[in-house]
Amino acid sequence: MENHTKDFINLIEKVLDENNEYFKELNNIKQEDKKELIIKIFENNKLNLNDYKDDNGEIPYLILGKPFEVHIKKFILSFKDSFSINVEILKDISKQIEIDYLLKTISKEKANFYWSISNALIYYGIYKNGKIVSFQNVKFWKELIKKLYSLNLLQEHYPNFYFEEEGYPHPDFNHLTRLINDKNIIEKQLKEKLEIVDGIVIFKKGQGKRIVEKIEKKLAQCNLFYFLKFIFELYYKNKKINNIEYTIPYKYIINILIKNISKSNDKPIDIKEVMNIKNLLSSFIGLYQLKENKFEMMDISSTKLVTHLRNQVLYANFYPIYELKTDVLIQYIDNIVKPSIKDNKELFLEKFGFTIESLIDFFLFIDKEDDDILILEKNNIFDYDLKILEFYSIDASFVNSNYSTIDNLKETNNLFAMNPVLKYENKYFIIGYKCFKMNFYTSLVEKIRHTIDKAINQKIGENVDIFLESIFEDIKDKHKYEIFSGNYTPPKKDNPESDLALKLEKDIIFFENKNKYLTAQSFSGSETEILKDLTLSFVFSQKQLFKHERNIKKYKKLVFHKQKKLVYNNENIIKISVSTNNWFNIMNNSTKTILTGIIKLGFIIDSFSDAKKYLNELQDILIEISQHKDFDMNISLNQTLFLPLELIVDKYKDDNFIEILKTLVATCMNTDNILHTYDYIQYIKSHKD
Numbered sequence: 001m002e003n004h005t006k007d008f009i010n011l012i013e014k015v016l017d018e019n020n021e022y023f024k025e026l027n028n029i030k031q032e033d034k035k036e037l038i039i040k041i042f043e044n045n046k047l048n049l050n051d052y053k054d055d056n057g058e059i060p061y062l063i064l065g066k067p068f069e070v071h072i073k074k075f076i077l078s079f080k081d082s083f084s085i086n087v088e089i090l091k092d093i094s095k096q097i098e099i100d101y102l103l104k105t106i107s108k109e110k111a112n113f114y115w116s117i118s119n120a121l122i123y124y125g126i127y128k129n130g131k132i133v134s135f136q137n138v139k140f141w142k143e144l145i146k147k148l149y150s151l152n153l154l155q156e157h158y159p160n161f162y163f164e165e166e167g168y169p170h171p172d173f174n175h176l177t178r179l180i181n182d183k184n185i186i187e188k189q190l191k192e193k194l195e196i197v198d199g200i201v202i203f204k205k206g207q208g209k210r211i212v213e214k215i216e217k218k219l220a221q222c223n224l225f226y227f228l229k230f231i232f233e234l235y236y237k238n239k240k241i242n243n244i245e246y247t248i249p250y251k252y253i254i255n256i257l258i259k260n261i262s263k264s265n266d267k268p269i270d271i272k273e274v275m276n277i278k279n280l281l282s283s284f285i286g287l288y289q290l291k292e293n294k295f296e297m298m299d300i301s302s303t304k305l306v307t308h309l310r311n312q313v314l315y316a317n318f319y320p321i322y323e324l325k326t327d328v329l330i331q332y333i334d335n336i337v338k339p340s341i342k343d344n345k346e347l348f349l350e351k352f353g354f355t356i357e358s359l360i361d362f363f364l365f366i367d368k369e370d371d372d373i374l375i376l377e378k379n380n381i382f383d384y385d386l387k388i389l390e391f392y393s394i395d396a397s398f399v400n401s402n403y404s405t406i407d408n409l410k411e412t413n414n415l416f417a418m419n420p421v422l423k424y425e426n427k428y429f430i431i432g433y434k435c436f437k438m439n440f441y442t443s444l445v446e447k448i449r450h451t452i453d454k455a456i457n458q459k460i461g462e463n464v465d466i467f468l469e470s471i472f473e474d475i476k477d478k479h480k481y482e483i484f485s486g487n488y489t490p491p492k493k494d495n496p497e498s499d500l501a502l503k504l505e506k507d508i509i510f511f512e513n514k515n516k517y518l519t520a521q522s523f524s525g526s527e528t529e530i531l532k533d534l535t536l537s538f539v540f541s542q543k544q545l546f547k548h549e550r551n552i553k554k555y556k557k558l559v560f561h562k563q564k565k566l567v568y569n570n571e572n573i574i575k576i577s578v579s580t581n582n583w584f585n586i587m588n589n590s591t592k593t594i595l596t597g598i599i600k601l602g603f604i605i606d607s608f609s610d611a612k613k614y615l616n617e618l619q620d621i622l623i624e625i626s627q628h629k630d631f632d633m634n635i636s637l638n639q640t641l642f643l644p645l646e647l648i649v650d651k652y653k654d655d656n657f658i659e660i661l662k663t664l665v666a667t668c669m670n671t672d673n674i675l676h677t678y679d680y681i682q683y684i685k686s687h688k689d
Contacts, residue, residue, distance in 0.1 A: 004089050004198050005096040007135045012117055015145045023149065030153055035061045041150045047071060065154040072147050073126045076133070079140055083131035088304055090132070093118045095176070095199035102180045103196075120148045175291070182283035189280060190214045194287070201287040208284075208405035212256070215280050219260045222269040222277070225373050228257050230274050232372040232432060235321060242683060244669075244676040248278070249285040252318035256281060258416050258431060259400035261424060288406060290315040292670075300590075305597040306527045309534065309586065313518060314406060314525055316584035320672035321435040326367040328649045329437040330360050335467040336580070337444060340459040344452050351451050353387035362388045363440070366433055374430040381428075389428045392443060394419035396429075409524040418443045438582070438646060461515035464580055464645065465499050468513055471652050472500060479658045480505070484566050488558040491551065498548055499578075503566055507662065509574045510548045512541035513645070517581040528608070534586070535598065535611040538577050538642050542595060543618040545575035545640070550621060553630045574665055575640045582644035587674040592637035595622075641665050647675050656685060 016023065022044075029037045038061050042049050045068075049059050052067055094115055101111035121127050133140045183194050183201070192211055195202045219227075235250055290311045300308050338356045341348050349355055354362075362385050366374055378386060394414055399422060401413040420439040422429040449456045469485050476483055482503040487495060500511040516537035521529040552558055552573070558566040599619050625631045641664055651657055660681050669677045 001197065001202070004135065005093045005100075008093050008118060009097075009114055011135065011138065011141050012114060012145055015142050015149070018142070019146055019149075026150065026153055037153065038064050041068070041154065045071060045147065045150070065151065068147075068151055068154055069124050069126060072124075072144070072151060075144065075147065076126060079133050079137070082133045082137055082140070083129075084134045085132055087121065087127045087130050087132050089198070090118050090121055092198040092200075094122075096196065098176055099180065099196055099199065102176060116152050117145055117148050120152065124151070175289075178286060179289060182286035185279060185283040186211060186287065189276075199289075201289070203407075208407060211284055212404045215277060215284070216256070216260055216263075218273075218277050218280075219257065220264050221267060222264055222273070223266045224257045224261050224264045225266075226269060227274055227277075228254065228431060229372055230271075231257070231278070232435070235435070236323075239323070239676075239679075242680055244671050244680060246291070247319060247672060248282045249318040250321045252285050253278060253281045254321070254432060255400050255403055255416055258396075258422065259403050261399075261422065261429075262395075262397040285318050288314070290318065300593050300597065305594070305601065306531065309530050310525055310527050312585045312589075313522060313530055315672065316586070317409070317523055320584050321432070322673050322675050323434045324437050324646060324650055324675075326363055326437060328646050329363055329441055331467075331649050332438075332441045332646075333360055333363075333444070335470070336460055336463050337441070337448070339463045339466075340456055341448065341453065347452055348448070352391055352447075354384045354391070358384040359388060359444075363437075366430060369433075372432055372434065374433060376428040376430070378426070378428075389421055391447070392419065392440065393421035393423045393428060396422045396424035406525060410521075418446060442581075457515055460580065461513070464513045464515055464578075468511065468578065468645070468648065469500050471648060472502060475652055475657070476502075478655075481658070482566075484558075484560050484564060486561050488551075488560045488566070490555045490558075494547075496547060496551060498560075501548070501566060502658075504571070504658070507572045507574055508552065508566070508568070509576060509661075510545050511576050511578055512544045513578045513580070514538075514541050515580045516540075517579070518583065531598065531601065532608050532611045534583075534594075535608075535614055537579055537583075539595070539598060539611075539618055540614045541577035542575065542591070542640060543614055543621060545577065546618070546621045546625065546636070549573045549575060549636060550625050550628070553625075553628065573636070573639060574662065576661070577640070577642045578645055578648065579642070580645050582646055582673070582675075583642065584674075585670075585672050587642040587644065588669060588671060588677060589642075590638075590668060591640040591642060592634075595637060595640075639665055643674065647678060650675070651678060654682070656682070660685070 026037060026040060029040055039049065042064070047068075049064075052059060052064060054060050097106070097111050097114045097118060100106045101108060106114070121132065133144075135141060179196075179201075183196070186192055187194055190211055192207060192214075194207075231250060231253055234248070238244070238247060292308065292311060333356060341356070345355070365385070376385075376389060381389065398414050399416055399419055402408055402411045403415070404412075416431075417436075417439050420430070420433075420436055420443060422431065445456060445460065453459070465485075469483070472483055484501040484503070485498060487497045489496075498510060499513050502509040502511075514537045516533060518533050519529055522533050552566065552568045556568045558568075560566065595618065599615055599622075622633070625636065626633045641661070643661075643664075651660070654660070660678060663681050663685075664674070664678060667677060667681060669680065671677050671680075
């Protein structure tokens with residue numbers, strides 16, 4: 001296994017050893033005379049100081065650090081045919097150096113020095129197209145390290161190491177400290193030796209699964225229903241105090257507990273033991289480092305974009321839960337599923353044993369119960385309700401089979417997400433209904449697709465358009481806007497169609513809906529599948545939205561059905577992509593970063609032809625509008641939003657709903673769910689008022 005940090009440090013030590021006398025001389029000169037230091041460094045690098053004279057014929061000694069940066073860049077570019085590794089590796093090395101310091105395997109002085117060299121190329125921006133020469137080219141790196149050492153001596157300010165333990169104890173500044181704590185907890189309590197290489201925890205073969213099995217042995221001695229209630233209460237408490245950016249892996253812990261219900265002995269458990277096991281599970285998932293800090297999110301290169309998106313998808317697998325109103329689930333069933341099966345109502349009743357109406361009544365019934373673990377017994381249940389429970393249920397001994405680590409996500413069967421009712425000891429258990437309501441919708445649609453109508457998703461897409469328009473029709477008088485939808489002209493050639501457009505006083509908001517979700521392969525962490533799914537949903541809808549923006553700015557007036565006219569008077573144009581499914585923290589990304597980054601990546605897989613086509617079309621429309629005088633490309637790319645339909649359904653009755661939607665466009669928070677971001681904006685606005 002490659003260890004870039006070890007290779008890099010070995011190179012530095014060789015350079016120090018080979019140039020020991022020279023570096024000593026430079027440091028001594030620096031103490032005496034900065035001018036002499038510059039002369040010495042420039043002479044050693046065969047640079048003529050006379051080439052840097054200013055307009056007065058003087059040599060500006062004190063600002064010659066910048067020309068030396070240029071010299072280093074030219075040196076690097078002279079090896080451009082050898083660029084073979086990503087400059088992100090240097091960031092990984094810098095991260096590992098910090099980890100080694102926190103683990104006390106290197107001194108503060110050494111860490112600071114190594115870090116100043118590893119981070120110098122990034123700090124000074126000295127690299128080409130995100131690439132640099134491989135460490136295999138020892139001659140190149142020895143010479144480069146020598147030059148970087150000299151450059152750091154020349155500069156008043158140079159890359160300096162930030163020591164977490166000295167800083168403000170805010171989660172944005174202590175993510176590596178948390179990683180070390182997680183490592184120490186697992187090693188100490190489970191006797192598992194862990195290795196971190198280039199900033200990544202490396203599990204030995206079978207080690208991750210073994211760690212989970214050791215924790216599950218502890219769970220076998222617990223009352224897991226009590227444990228589950230504790231986790232839900234913890235979530236409600238954190239939500240109440242707006243602790244939404246840094247949370248525990250609620251979803252993972254809940255799924256592990258549910259998996260082990262049939263294996264536990266239901267003994268009373270001490271709260272200290274609950275906390276201990278909760279910390280073990282949190283620490284185990286923490287080792288994967290799925291939560292990126294907000295500063296990394298601000299500068300995601302196209303080369304790192306795929307890893308970033310994969311981390312977000314896996315994070316969504318393990319962390320976020322959210323308490324939705326029951327009305328959201330009912331509206332999904334009533335306005336999306338019901339019209340989508342109108343031609344198969346009898347078949348629905350025949351196959352499933354209940355009607356849509358009785359299903360809605362069932363959800364209203366369980367909504368009256370406040371307990372996070374609702375227990376229902378057969379002899380106290382109506383026939384329709386019993387059939388609904390059977391429809392959604394799975395035996396507790398089979399649920400979340402093989403659910404354990406990231407590596408075996410593809411092997412997991414009978415997920416709780418698709419089987420939201422457990423059968424255990426001749427009773428039915430509905431766990432976490434407040435937070436997992438949408439599992440009932442997702443499971444229902446999937447069962448309809450398998451049993452009744454394979455084309456259900458297409459019908460759902462059509463009915464989502466109608467549903468969304470009806471929502472905004474209901475509140476248009478309150479918020480004082482005009483509403484438009486359907487085909488429009490000009491241009492006649494393309495026959496463009498807008499799912500929905502709102503004309504406000506200072507804004508025009510276009511909506512495009514997509515009933516596309518992350519597939520099982522994507523949720524398992526397949527990078528290419530994640531890119532494909534994101535392109536077929538978000539990128540596709542944004543391509544349509546940018547066309548609407550181009551058309552209204554170009555033609556100034558769009559004519560819809562019955563000659564209804566949407567006139568452009570220099571309003572701000574907002575473009576909102578709506579998904580029937582929640583993509584969680586992916587929806588919190590900077591849309592500008594995602595769109596420009598994903599275009600650069602493209603697709604080379606033939607089976608992804610539709611995704612490739614949409615990317616090409618988006619690129620074409622962006623190139624076209626960038627050349628138009630009425631477009632500021634930066635503004636256009638930033639006036640975009642990716643929303644789950646459930647947010648709109650849950651929040652549309654809020655008095656300041658439209659205002660918060662507009663605020664969301666300009667808000668970037670490192671939360672695991674954009675609904676949490678909405679709630680936080682609502683909280684801030686209410687306190688301002």
